[in-house]
Amino acid sequence: MNDKSDTSPTPIGVYGRVGGARITSVEVIAGLVSVLWLLGAGVFFLVLGAGEAGTLEWLTAVMLVLAIILPVAMIWVVVAVARSSRAVREDSQRLQAAVEAIRDSYMSGMRPPTDEAGEDSISRKLDEIAAAQRKTETALATFHSTRSSEAPKRETPEPAPVPQEDQAPLPLDVAADAEQVKLPNSTLIRALNFPETAEDEDGFAALRTALRDRVTANLVQAAQDVLTLLSQDGIYMDDLRPDMARPELWRRFAQGERGRVVAGLGGIRDRSSLALTAGRMRQDPIFRDAAHHFLRRFDAMLQDFEPSATDQEISSLAETRTARAFMLLGRVAGVFA
Known part of the structure; x- marks a missing residue:
């Protein structure tokens, strides 16, 4: 069976790579839109609304300021969301790379052990099983030999005497075997x-x-x-x-x-x-x-x-x-x- 030994290594620094520090096109567009909006607001106040600026009440002034600032704030909220989405996507890619590396490491660990330590462990298990088997066989063999040595010592009962013609038949004398201790x-x-x-x-x-x-x-x-x-x-x-x-x-x-x-x-x-x-x-x-x-x-x-x-x-x-x-x-x- 061919081992998978040619797996390409994981690039160095793939797990700690951070890509949120560079400026992307989203930030550039947001900056341009913000500048244009602020310039337009400034032109409105300085040129078109210069004659009426003194007659504005303070509440109307606050509303105008909010009308100018809120669009800019919303633009940069969108920028922040886009940056967060990009960070999540990059984290997902790093996580996928880590999972692939762990899977490759696990698959390489599933290969049967071929080193001397693995062979020694298997040999030790086989020796333990063989020792247990020999222990049982030794006890049973000794038990066989003990039974065999005891068997010849049993005395066979003598045959009963043949009754004579003028003698009544007597029962077979088996009292020695019949009475078990x-x-x-x-x-x-x-x-x-x-x-x-x-x-x-x-x-x-x-x-x-x-x-x-x-x-x-x-x-x-x-x-x-x-x-x-x-x-x-x-x-x-x-x-x-x-x-x-x-x-x-x-x-x-x-x-x-x-x-x-x-x-x-x-x-x-x-x-x-x-x-x-x-x-x-x-x-x-x-x-x-x-x-x-x-x-x-x-x-x-x-x-x-x-x-x-x-x-x-x-x-x-x-x-x-x-x-x-x-x-x-x-x-x-x-x-x-």
Whole structure:
């Protein structure tokens, strides 16, 4: 693209040029007319009215003086108006020149930066985005490795003994899997927020404890899937600042209420995140299935969590990354409408 570099410079002194000091033809004509009028008046008084000058009353004399002076005054009023009009026209021309200069300066400033400072600024922004992406990928990769290391430690139940002909069939012994140990609410909340960094030992400890519960592990897996898919569009839960709802609304939602009474739970106001998520929901069936699966898992967890949770624990749950993903996806999917 060719740059407009050959623009002619503005003449020096164009903004301070004053043209009201010179004498124009208007002033010359006005002066001649004034002189002729005064000469005519003088001839009238000295020649034609010399015999009657002594008999004039003072009021008549005043009127005659005004009759002589007023035309001259009107002539110079017209001259003053003409000079003012010329000054306004010259000011308008100077203003037009200033506007053109400002426009040219603005257009030259619209060109993409090619200097080193502009390149350094762009590179710095790209490095910041890449660092944020690596941070998320590191946490998720550590989470994968932790889950993989925990998986082999689970003991598979031994097969039930084959009943003999003279022995009644016994039920399968699945008590070890059927009885799930209920997680403390604080551990569940810490696990659903995921580890902050790769050195977050408390976060990984809570996550390992939560993964031992089958229901919670399914929710964590569903949350991890949607967080990973959202990060592909540059949507990170740490960047969202939702309007936090009261614990009473979360309790009413957990108890089955829907519609406008719980609309305050959709506190995500970031328009770009909402638009990107809605577009992904319409166009990507994999993302849509993962989102609906996550919403169902979170809804089931909330129903079990709410009866034993305090208001403070519900508020802490609402501030986790998993809950923010639920607010975002739930608002896009119309759960709170």
